[in-house]
Amino acid sequence: MNLIHFFTLGFFPEYIVMGIILGILIGIYTLFRVKYALNDSNLSKNKQIIISSIIAILSFLFCLNIWSMGAILIFYLFISSLIADLIRIIQKYLIKEKHLNFIPIIHKKGLLAIIIFTIIILGSVYGMNHIELTEYNLTTDKIDNKSYSILFISDVHYGTVQNTQLVKDSILKMNNLKPDIVLLGGDIVDERTTKDSMQEIFEELGKINSTYGTYYIFGNHDRQPYTSDYENGNRTFTDSDLNQSIEKNRIKILNDDKITINNDFVLVGRSDAEWEDSINRTDVNEILNESDLSKNIAVLDHQPVEYEENAQEGVDLQLSGHTHGGQVFPYGMIYDLSGRLNYGEYEIKDMKQIVSSGLTGWGWPMRNEAKCEYVLININ
Known part of the structure; x- marks a missing residue:
């Protein structure tokens, strides 16, 4: 899988509308999610907005070709982040277990989403090789x-x-x-x-x-x-x-x-x-x-x-x-x-x-x- 395949593999223009819709959805979510992760950083508000916007735009662009490797990875990172959000909500409002106090920390910084994303990718690679x-x-x-x-x-x-x-x-x-x-x-x-x-x-x-x-x-x-x-x-x-x-x-x-x-x-x-x-x-x-x-x-x-x-x-x-x-x-x-x-x-x-x-x-x-x-x- 080279860089060209990452962006262009299997491009069919008739699916561009689906890519735009997906890109807008993920782009908007990414904008607010990255900004939330940067809230406690030492960066100024303007820098936080700039970084969040750049990452959101890149996410949107990756999604335009829904058959590309980039779109799949961005989509799975989006799904992983949503699952992490759900885990955080359950921990905050339903479980309230003091031994799970590490969840808010790793959730806010995006580590929980990355862990879930890694599990999904490793499982998917395993599936292709059996x-x-x-x-x-x-x-x-x-x-x-x-x-x-x-x-x-x-x-x-x-x-x-x-x-x-x-x-x-x-x-x-x-x-x-x-x-x-x-x-x-x-x-x-x-x-x-x-x-x-x-x-x-x-x-x-x-x-x-x-x-x-x-x-x-x-x-x-x-x-x-x-x-x-x-x-x-x-x-x-x-x-x-x-x-x-x-x-x-x-x-x-x-x-x-x-x-x-x-x-x-x-x-x-x-x-x-x-x-x-x-x-x-x-x-x-x-x-x-x-x-x-x-x-x-x-x-x-x-x-x-x-x-x-x-x-x-x-x-x-x-x-x-x-x-x-x-x-x-x-x-x-x-x-x-x-x-x-x-x-x-x-x-x-x-x-x-x-x-x-x-x-x-x-x-x-x-x-x-x-x-x-x-x-x-x-x-x-």
Whole structure:
């Protein structure tokens, strides 16, 4: 994470209004909170106002790009200070315990907020550096006397915010699961992944042994469309480099295409939906044309979209990633409040939708919502 990423990572101008509102809120709070902390100092009133104003303005500016590392850190410092204020109020009006007389001192100087902030950040760094297995058990009457295990891996963003050795160690554990099918749900790499790292991750993923092969779809970052958000301003590999590396490692690309697996599964791999409200791709009913709907039909779609249409078409299972389960508070909460699918297992009519939080995360080297995971789906 360099200085440029701290300010510009993932800038999308359509979110500027949210950044302005957040910046004003935090800026006003910061102005009064810093002035309160300086009240007992030897500084003159004018100097206190100047220092408070400068810090408030900087806080406002950091918040303008809500996807930047600076905005997240300022927001968490704001939340930490509010929690510290609440602790102080409880101590003053409810507990009134003489043994807690140190709280007013460390609260006024901001030390209590800094302690809480440090705990939040350390916990978030821990969350990004631990990967867990998540299992789902599904039943179907479309497969006779057989069971299948599907390993689903999404949102690796390799070589960016997570220790690459941790990813490699997790892939070794995945191989021990001996899955029947391996599905790669997109965003395996992104704009900050080097060409060497891109080749390395597909070589590692290609080592996972499965009965019926490994299948891959593109996410919104794999082909590096957002290079303007990053310091080099250029792609580090071409589409041809990416495709060759994938196929070289015996991974099959599905891009608005389908394949029948062992005469039991029809697997549909979707092209990425880009922005959710501007989808321009082949309809799933066209892809499923002439497919045997008595077979188990699974759709692999990077973003959890068009699930109602898929359920209507007779799809049994849809697997998606993209959301990261929010990754850092409050993004997951915003997803949930907006009514969009964020993380976990959902039931839409007769279809199961599973949204993975991803193996890693994007942008920020932290995670405090959902978890880093790889998913095993057992179908019986």
